[in-house]
Amino acid sequence: MTSISPAPRPLFSELLPAEFTGNLSFLLARTRQDLAEEMDAVFDGDGLGIRHYAILSLLFRRGGLRQTDIAAVMSLDRTTTMKVMDELEGRGLLQRSRHSEDRRANAIDLTEAGRAWRERHMNRVLEQEQRFLSSLTPGERTLLQELLLKLVSGVHQRRNADHHED
Amino acid sequence: MTSISPAPRPLFSELLPAEFTGNLSFLLARTRQDLAEEMDAVFDGDGLGIRHYAILSLLFRRGGLRQTDIAAVMSLDRTTTMKVMDELEGRGLLQRSRHSEDRRANAIDLTEAGRAWRERHMNRVLEQEQRFLSSLTPGERTLLQELLLKLVSGVHQRRNADHHED
DNA sequence: TATTGTTATACTCTATAACTATA
DNA sequence: TATAGTTATAGAGTATAACAATA
Structure with missing residues (x-):
């Protein structure tokens, strides 16, 4: 490097507060992405992620949901929800059955394996959240x-x- | 079970607080997506979006940045930054020139059109942000x-x- | 050797359109 | 007619790999 130190390279920590206070879209996008990257470490290996964890947690508290219910809460398209359901059902973590009151719909419920999977990841999810929040x-x-x-x-x-x- | 009326369809407002308080990943993802959708309305038509606005605002406050600087602040890959720079340069909103101290690098600066574009959209961006924040x-x-x-x-x-x- | 910009390519995520079976 | 699930397909967004110029 040079001794006389030329023009300073703009540092992230220097630019960020000055330029982006008030830029809510940027702050939210950046925060979400940072957390998503750190959450990946919790699930690394099995092809599932924090979204699957969230859906299993939703079903843990309230079973028998339709796929459209899950789509609405998660703000996903029907077809995207379909794919995620396939991933979870393919691993035996949830099951689709006929809805008792509407034969067009599926009733989605956790399996025992699904409950166990959620429980197995819960502590690491919470730890990673707190680590992410450690500056607060x-x-x-x-x-x-x-x-x-x-x-x-x-x-x-x-x-x-x-x-x-x- | 229910008495007469059929099983209540789970409402978003009923499920959300109960299931997701503490699920930071979900809340951040959902908030970011909601705002992004509403921000789209501000820019509808010209193929640019809130990310372009953020980059032009960054350059407004500090010109002469390299593409790698912008990539670092925006948390984008070099090649993604390249694409966004092309979009902005193609519309004449910024210009790439040789960096005075490192001939490998570009120095990125706003053009007059870029300044005008940012100014033209600024009020609507701020309005939409406040609308989004109206429950706070x-x-x-x-x-x-x-x-x-x-x-x-x-x-x-x-x-x-x-x-x-x- | 490492970094900057660039290009071409591949991958991931998500949505659109169309079909079926039910309502 | 509208809705739930499903399938196939297309699009947007992003990253990886490789190359030339420069440090």
Whole structure:
């Protein structure tokens, strides 16, 4: 390297706060991507990821959902949901059966293996989340999740309202 | 089981808070996607989007960046950055010139058209952001951005530290 | 040897369109 | 007519590999 130190190479830490405070889209995209990359480490190897974990957690709390329900909550297309269901069913982590009240629909439930898989990954998921949040205080971590939840719920309510105006 | 009315179809607003509080990956992914969809409305028509706006804003505050600098800040691959630069240069919004201190590198600067484009879209970007944030109080909106900025900076510092350990 | 920009190529993710069986 | 699941296909976005110029 040079001794007299030429023009300083712009550093990430120098540019980021100055340029992007207020740029919510960037901050959200970057945060999501950073976390996604770190979450990959938890699941490395078996071809499943944090999305599969989230769906199994959803089914853990409430079984018998239709694929369209899962699609709505996860904000996925029907066909994308189909693919994810195939991946999970192919590994024996959930099962599709006939819905008792609508024979067009599937009723999706966890299998015992699915419950075990979720339980086996749960601690590492939570650890990785906390590691990702380590630059925030405990209070800030809770607050962040509350704010995000408010936003997601707010968007959903607003879109429902718009839809009912038709 | 239910009495008379058929089993209630699980509502988004019913499932979301119960199942996903604590699922940071889901909340971040969902929030980012919701905002991205709403931001599309601002740019509909010209093939550019919020990412282009962010890059032009970065260059507005600090010109003469290399493509690798932009790639680092935006967390993009070199080749992806290349494509985005082509899109912006093709519309005359930025220009590539020889870097004065490293002849391998490009120095990227806004053109006048680029400055105008950014200015023309700025108000609608900010409006859409505020609309997206409308379920939060003003204080919460500021706080959210601060928390996200802390997280992104924290991840960056941690990765740099890891890297220097090699 | 390593880095910058570039090109060509491959891969991943997701959505669109069309079909079937039910409602 | 509309909806749930399914399948095949196409598109967007991104990364990998290789090369030339320069450090």
